[in-house]
Amino acid sequence: MKKGNKYGTHRVIEPKGVLPQPANKIDNNMDEIYDNEILIDVQTLNIDSASFTDIEARANGDHKRIAEIMMEIVEKQGKHRNPWTGSGGMLLGTVEKIGDALAGKIDLKVGDKIATLVSLSLTPLRIDKIKEIRADVDQVDIDGKAILFESGIYAKIPTDIPAKLALSALDVAGAPAQTAKLVKPGDTVLIIGAGGKSGMLCCYEAKRRAGVTGKVIGLCHSQKSADRLIDLGFCDHVFTADATQPVPVLEKMEELTGGQMADVTINNVNINDTEMTSILCTKDTGVVYFFSMATSFTKAALGAEGVGSDVTMIVGNGYTKGHAAITLEILRESEKLRKVFTELYA
Amino acid sequence: MKQGCRYGTHRVLEPKGTLPQPAQKLDNTMELYDNEMLISVKTLNIDSASFTQIKTACNGDTDRMAKMITDIVAERGKMQNPVTGSGGMLIGTVKAIGPSFPAAGVKIGDTIATLVSLSLTPLKIHKIISVNPKNDQVDVEAEAILFESGIFAVLPNDIPEKLALAALDVAGAPAQVDRLVKEGDTVCIIGGGGKSGVLCCYQAMQNATRTGKVIVVEYSEENARRISEMKLADHVIIADATNVMDVYNKVTAITGPRGCDVVINNVNVPNTEMTSILITKGNGCVYFFSMATSFTKAALGAEGVGKDINLIVGNGYAKGHADLTLSIIRESEDIRNLFNKLYV
Numbered sequence A: 001m002k003k004g005n006k007y008g009t010h011r012v013i014e015p016k017g018v019l020p021q022p023a024n025k026i027d028n029n030m031d032e033i034y035d036n037e038i039l040i041d042v043q044t045l046n047i048d049s050a051s052f053t054d055i056e057a058r059a060n061g062d063h064k065r066i067a068e069i070m071m072e073i074v075e076k077q078g079k080h081r082n083p084w085t086g087s088g089g090m091l092l093g094t095v096e097k098i099g100d101a102l103a104g105k106i107d108l109k110v111g112d113k114i115a116t117l118v119s120l121s122l123t124p125l126r127i128d129k130i131k132e133i134r135a136d137v138d139q140v141d142i143d144g145k146a147i148l149f150e151s152g153i154y155a156k157i158p159t160d161i162p163a164k165l166a167l168s169a170l171d172v173a174g175a176p177a178q179t180a181k182l183v184k185p186g187d188t189v190l191i192i193g194a195g196g197k198s199g200m201l202c203c204y205e206a207k208r209r210a211g212v213t214g215k216v217i218g219l220c221h222s223q224k225s226a227d228r229l230i231d232l233g234f235c236d237h238v239f240t241a242d243a244t245q246p247v248p249v250l251e252k253m254e255e256l257t258g259g260q261m262a263d264v265t266i267n268n269v270n271i272n273d274t275e276m277t278s279i280l281c282t283k284d285t286g287v288v289y290f291f292s293m294a295t296s297f298t299k300a301a302l303g304a305e306g307v308g309s310d311v312t313m314i315v316g317n318g319y320t321k322g323h324a325a326i327t328l329e330i331l332r333e334s335e336k337l338r339k340v341f342t343e344l345y346a
Numbered sequence B: 001m002k003q004g005c006r007y008g009t010h011r012v013l014e015p016k017g018t019l020p021q022p023a024q025k026l027d028n029t030m031e032l033y034d035n036e037m038l039i040s041v042k043t044l045n046i047d048s049a050s051f052t053q054i055k056t057a058c059n060g061d062t063d064r065m066a067k068m069i070t071d072i073v074a075e076r077g078k079m080q081n082p083v084t085g086s087g088g089m090l091i092g093t094v095k096a097i098g099p100s101f102p103a104a105g106v107k108i109g110d111t112i113a114t115l116v117s118l119s120l121t122p123l124k125i126h127k128i129i130s131v132n133p134k135n136d137q138v139d140v141e142a143e144a145i146l147f148e149s150g151i152f153a154v155l156p157n158d159i160p161e162k163l164a165l166a167a168l169d170v171a172g173a174p175a176q177v178d179r180l181v182k183e184g185d186t187v188c189i190i191g192g193g194g195k196s197g198v199l200c201c202y203q204a205m206q207n208a209t210r211t212g213k214v215i216v217v218e219y220s221e222e223n224a225r226r227i228s229e230m231k232l233a234d235h236v237i238i239a240d241a242t243n244v245m246d247v248y249n250k251v252t253a254i255t256g257p258r259g260c261d262v263v264i265n266n267v268n269v270p271n272t273e274m275t276s277i278l279i280t281k282g283n284g285c286v287y288f289f290s291m292a293t294s295f296t297k298a299a300l301g302a303e304g305v306g307k308d309i310n311l312i313v314g315n316g317y318a319k320g321h322a323d324l325t326l327s328i329i330r331e332s333e334d335i336r337n338l339f340n341k342l343y344v
Helices: A049-058 A063-077 A163-170 A174-182 A197-210 A223-232 A246-257 A275-280 A297-306 A323-333 A335-345 B048-057 B062-076 B161-168 B172-180 B195-208 B221-229 B244-255 B273-278 B295-304 B321-331 B333-343
Strands: A012-014 A038-047 A089-098 A113-116 A125-134 A139-148 A154-156 A188-192 A215-220 A237-240 A262-267 A282-290 A312-315 B012-014 B037-046 B088-097 B111-114 B123-132 B137-146 B152-154 B186-190 B213-218 B235-238 B260-265 B280-288 B310-313
Touching: A038 A049, A038 A163, A049 A063, A063 A125, A089 A139, A089 A163, A113 A163, A154 A323, A163 A197, A163 A323, A163 A335, A174 A197, A174 A262, A174 A282, A174 A323, A188 A197, A197 A215, A197 A223, A197 A262, A197 A323, A197 A335, A215 A223, A215 A246, A223 A237, A223 A335, A237 A246, A246 A275, A275 A282, A275 A297, A297 A312, A297 B295, A297 B310, A312 B295, A323 A335, B037 B048, B048 B062, B062 B123, B088 B137, B088 B161, B111 B161, B152 B321, B161 B321, B161 B333, B172 B195, B172 B260, B172 B280, B172 B321, B186 B195, B186 B244, B195 B213, B195 B221, B195 B260, B195 B321, B195 B333, B213 B221, B213 B244, B221 B235, B235 B244, B244 B273, B260 B273, B273 B280, B273 B295, B295 B310, B321 B333
Parallel strands: A188 A215, A188 A262, A215 A237, A262 A282, A282 A312, B186 B213, B186 B260, B213 B235, B260 B280, B280 B310
Antiparallel strands: A038 A089, A038 A139, A089 A113, A113 A154, A125 A139, A312 B310, B037 B088, B037 B137, B088 B111, B111 B152, B123 B137
């Protein structure tokens, strides 16, 4: 077996010297695998929602045309990276072969059902046939194969949770796991965008870590999601506000915390201009964790300096060790959340 | 005396409900609120992007530049360039201090530099004395207001004003390095030869001590040679920071495959996020000072290669940053000489 690079650079065809994600074309020949790769028999692609929405619009919603566009992308690039949005997604499949250098060293065996947790934008993929497109949940069932590199992360699909429910929760697994790392007993935690998929998981985990002496505050945009969050019962306070307006949110936080503000603020809201709100609502010895992909680096950096806040600002990393286990455990522990997730996302 | 908001929202005229920085117009009447400081301004240090724009628009004519600056301030109540959005900083003496202003260590008559942007500082220009196109400075007779949350540094007697200003401009960087780097750490500074890079190297060498290791990645041979001569690093690598695999191979040849505990990115060019991520150890941290950093490239990049590391957004402010930076200038004759030569 040929020896591969940990990050998969051995599969990059062009341009040379780059990593698989920025590459324009990668080698998707699955007849032979490298010694540190895992070959997956793919059942379902979970296309990134920005990417799927884009493809659907280009195809005018026609499923046959969606399938053609997807086939063209993979044929051209050797992976499913949407050329217009740059994004990928994840996949569900069964382990078919494990490279010699990994066999026995990882917790996988041939036949295990897994979800890949690295982006499809860097995963070598071959599609033999598109079987079914489920547009309402951005999922596509296929016959095909994919390669996972040594650095690639994955989760084994448990037998006690339906695969589709697991997949939708694993999609945002980084958020609750980082919450688990950051929040300490007694902390006051503000979660912005608390009513969304990752927001609800974060609220649950934050309350568990902050304990009875801590306080979890959820900010939602719509009354509907606020009501749902109140029903779930994870937060000490839930309020609705426009997160792009720092002054009203700041005043509400002063009232709820007696002027103390939050030790940890977690920003999950995918809209622009929420950096200042996050910074101002946090103690100047506190931490802001930006999970929102709409975060502007310069607005955060210059914003904190402008108001003389010594806050620590962290770029949300979708991966942290054990993130899949933490997230699946939440679904086992909270029947209420499992019900809400099944209704909304599975 | 009227009571003010900590962040100065009481001075925002339009649009209501915003903070002073994004506001179109600030109230620049020089009547003090209880939590403000009044400054008699001597020099405006205009942000270089803003100064260049004004210079170009006026064809380098200093009289026209003076008029343009006066007009901007008359219109907005602050020196925020409407095209670039940026400000700068100012030097002046303290004229009055409100009773609720946190004034520890400062008294009336002290010479100070404000370390918050002019883009949010209420300013009233009485007269422009001179515009100096060489160093982006404008000497004025003017008054300015510092809010309760505004940061400033009292300028020391033993360091020339312009040298102090040049160093204070990047004071956040060495202060954050001081917090992050522990004895024995392996540290890589990408873009170590620039102004903030040099200060970071000095502080990293101090903190990592002889049991640690400081590695500098520098694009320019001249900067690299300077770092070696000044002994500000244990290893200096000449490489293009956007070339991921080249830097990865050269750094791990020194550190071994696990890489560095702390990586500081000071290089103001795009596409250096992956390089920073790949050379960082699991559980290590990358500090992005570069304003060219893309949030999404950093976030998705770490996930794509399965790296459990902390990615931190550089904060230009850290408590005590001005003191720490000025003390580096006092301690290191080499850095003092270099800054005098390059930036004063």
